[in-house]
Amino acid sequence: MKAQIQRSLCGLFIWGQEEKALRLKIKLLSVCSLLTVLMTTSLCKPEDGKPSQLYQDFVKTLKAEQAANEKWLKWQKEKSQLNEEILRLKLKIRYLQFKNKQLDNYINTVSDKINVLEQNKKEYETLKMQLEPYLNEVVEKLEAFIKEDLPFFAQERTERIAFIRSTLNDYELSLSEKTRRILQAVIVEAKYGNTSDVTDQFLQLKEGTEPSYVRTLRIGRIGLFYLTPDSSACGMYDRSSKSWKPVSDHIKHNVQRAADIVEGKKRAKWIELPFPRISQ
Numbered sequence: 001m002k003a004q005i006q007r008s009l010c011g012l013f014i015w016g017q018e019e020k021a022l023r024l025k026i027k028l029l030s031v032c033s034l035l036t037v038l039m040t041t042s043l044c045k046p047e048d049g050k051p052s053q054l055y056q057d058f059v060k061t062l063k064a065e066q067a068a069n070e071k072w073l074k075w076q077k078e079k080s081q082l083n084e085e086i087l088r089l090k091l092k093i094r095y096l097q098f099k100n101k102q103l104d105n106y107i108n109t110v111s112d113k114i115n116v117l118e119q120n121k122k123e124y125e126t127l128k129m130q131l132e133p134y135l136n137e138v139v140e141k142l143e144a145f146i147k148e149d150l151p152f153f154a155q156e157r158t159e160r161i162a163f164i165r166s167t168l169n170d171y172e173l174s175l176s177e178k179t180r181r182i183l184q185a186v187i188v189e190a191k192y193g194n195t196s197d198v199t200d201q202f203l204q205l206k207e208g209t210e211p212s213y214v215r216t217l218r219i220g221r222i223g224l225f226y227l228t229p230d231s232s233a234c235g236m237y238d239r240s241s242k243s244w245k246p247v248s249d250h251i252k253h254n255v256q257r258a259a260d261i262v263e264g265k266k267r268a269k270w271i272e273l274p275f276p277r278i279s280q
Helices: 002-044 054-149 152-166 173-192 249-262
Strands: 197-205 212-219 221-228 234-238 243-246
Touching: 002 243, 054 152, 152 173, 197 249, 212 243, 221 249, 234 249
Parallel strands: none
Antiparallel strands: 197 212, 212 221, 221 234, 234 243
8 A cells, every 4th residue: 555655646746747847848839839920920911901811810729729728737737636636535445444454353352352251241140159158158157166166255256247147138239248248257257366365354254143354365266264353363264164164373373474465564475374175
């Protein structure tokens, strides 16, 4: 296409040069004709002052030739304009052909994307049918695990289970949002295994007694201890019996030191504490 455009432009340039030379030639012919007329007028003019028939015919022929030259020049101008228009239209056709090809490529690309989306949609429907029952199973297992776990943050963890259960039953929530909330609850529970804390709370240390105000020490999810405010009594939670068991004075002293370390009151050091065996 580039070569064709260059040839067309070159042809127009050559034609322009030829047109200039032709115009100059016509002007020279006109001057020569005028000189001829002047000479003929002096030679052929009769005595009575009227132009001869030969003179009249010559003038008539000259005017006809001038008119023909003007028409020819007009046609050459129109021809140049037509050539330019043809070149413009050819360029436009080339461009439209290119755009058509480009649009075909766009259509093919969009079709491929639509096919991928359709495939993803089918896979999503399959995943949805598998994921929803699995999420419900995860919540049930998490709730059962909390019931068997150490009894710390009981109210917070119970409310969290209730919240994710309501999430599963919420029709307006998307599957992705349900998954996000349940995974967040699982992550929070998992982090309890890597943290320790000291809290003040009321605990029922024995059945049939009033709750007592105590200081509790949690070591991950492997040990939970309590201390009375006056440090007169200390105990640990027994998973097997799901009750609080008293500990010796030596362990009580170590529990006090461990609580101070967790609260940042003392430097970290090696402390021996009893931990019950965790069933697999």
